[in-house]
Amino acid sequence: MKQIRRIGILTAGGDCPGLNAAIRGVGKAVLGRHIEAVGIRDGFLGLIENHTIPLDKQSLAGILTVGGTILGTSRVKPHRMEINGRVRDMRDVCLANCKKNGLDAVVCIGGDGTQKNAFRLFEKGLAVITLPKTIDNDVAMTDATFGFDTALGIATEAIDRLHSTAHSHHRIIVVELMGHRAGWLTLSAGIAGGADVILIPEIPYSVKQIAKAIRRRSERGTNFSIVAIAEGALSRDYAARFREAKARRSRARTQSAIDRASGELANLDQQHAGNTLRLAQRLEKLTGLECRVTILGYVQRGGTPSAVDRLLATRLGTACAELIQERVFGVMVAARADEAYPVPLDQVAGKRKGVPIDHPWIAAARAVGTCLGD
Ligand code: F6P
DSSP: OOOOOEEEEEEOSSOOTTHHHHHHHHHHHHHHTTOEEEEETTTHHHHHHTOEEEEOHHHHTTOTTOOSOTTOOOOOOTTSEEETTEEEOOHHHHHHHHHHTTOSEEEEEESHHHHHHHHHHHHTTOOEEEEEEETTOOOTTOSOOEEHHHHHHHHHHHHHHHHHHHHHHTOEEEEEEOOTTOOHHHHHHHHHTTOSEEEOTTSOBOHHHHHHHHHHHHHTTOOOEEEEEETTOOBHHHHHHHHHHHHHHHHOOSHHHHHHHHHHHHHHHHHHTTHHHHHHHHHHHHHOSOEEEEEOGGGGGOSOOOHHHHHHHHHHHHHHHHHHHTTOOSEEEEEETTEEEEEEGGGTTTOOOOOOTTOHHHHHHHHTTOBOOO
16 A cells, blocks of 8 residues: 655635644644645645645644644635636646645645535545634534634623623624524524523524513613624524525526526625624614624634644644544544544535534523523
8 A cells, every 4th residue: 555655734714723733733743654744825726826835843833822824725616716707627737736746645624615625626536634623613523623612712702891881881782703604603602601692593583582582681670782693693584585595596407597596695695794783773773772783703713722722623633644644535534522533525515514403502592591583
């Protein structure tokens, strides 16, 4: 069996805390196994443009606690790259560049989209292995993703701090959290920060129910409220419109019908932007309380990784090195309790993990009287 001598490492998708810890974990552990490592710049773009940097003991030192990624990142998809207005499949170029650089395998560190892109390269014959990162915690088949714990800490602290203003000014503060189409971050930070209302994409909300819960608090003498809303949370009305548009797209048989339905979905997405501001305006009207909005945004993805994320990234990264030496490819290194397991990429790619409606965190939120908008 051919020995692995040299591997590439890339980080793709949104940056998050813990990426450098993972690069260091994989890098140091492969060097210890006498395998060379090179960094591929800016995600899959570097694989397409053949942009690499050497990774040695020196470049891997001092990065454990550093936020972002020393390799850079991008959201480029190798199978659908737009070049001069034309969409092209660049997977063969990726394979050719790996060959040129003598790479026996590529480690792809990323979220849901990266798992899909890596799988598509694996299908083309590239030896890939992936690690799950994202503040959204929505990668399937793993207990956790690194980045999430740090974001949870940041978002919880923000909600804690917003309490002072909400309380002092007798206001409603609507705080928007990231998470793409999953509610993990908002639900956990909302619970940990004691938000009075938590709105997640998995539970479409009724503005009237939220206003009712806030008015009930006022009647009991508490005339401030914190509403934690996920960026992907939907009102019941929007949720129904999205459901219908998606159904139309999956029923579409001709290219023009598919394009029309996809355009409709894109329009809905665009209209949905600004949802948090609209919710705040409606709550102000319905409750008579002053309402303010805080959008946490990229603050949630920045800075030093928490101890939990450093540990997770290091243990998955080092387990990845072991699997590389054993030539186990086409898998994601998943976290299961204290262990790291290889999960075939076809079980991960395109299978985003939302919050199950019967999840214990949802039960806990309800049990302490939190309104979930339903
Ligand atoms: O996946 C991480 C994430 O921060 C999501 O929570 C968010 O929806 C998205 O990335 C934002 O993407 P971008 O960095 O491309 O604006």
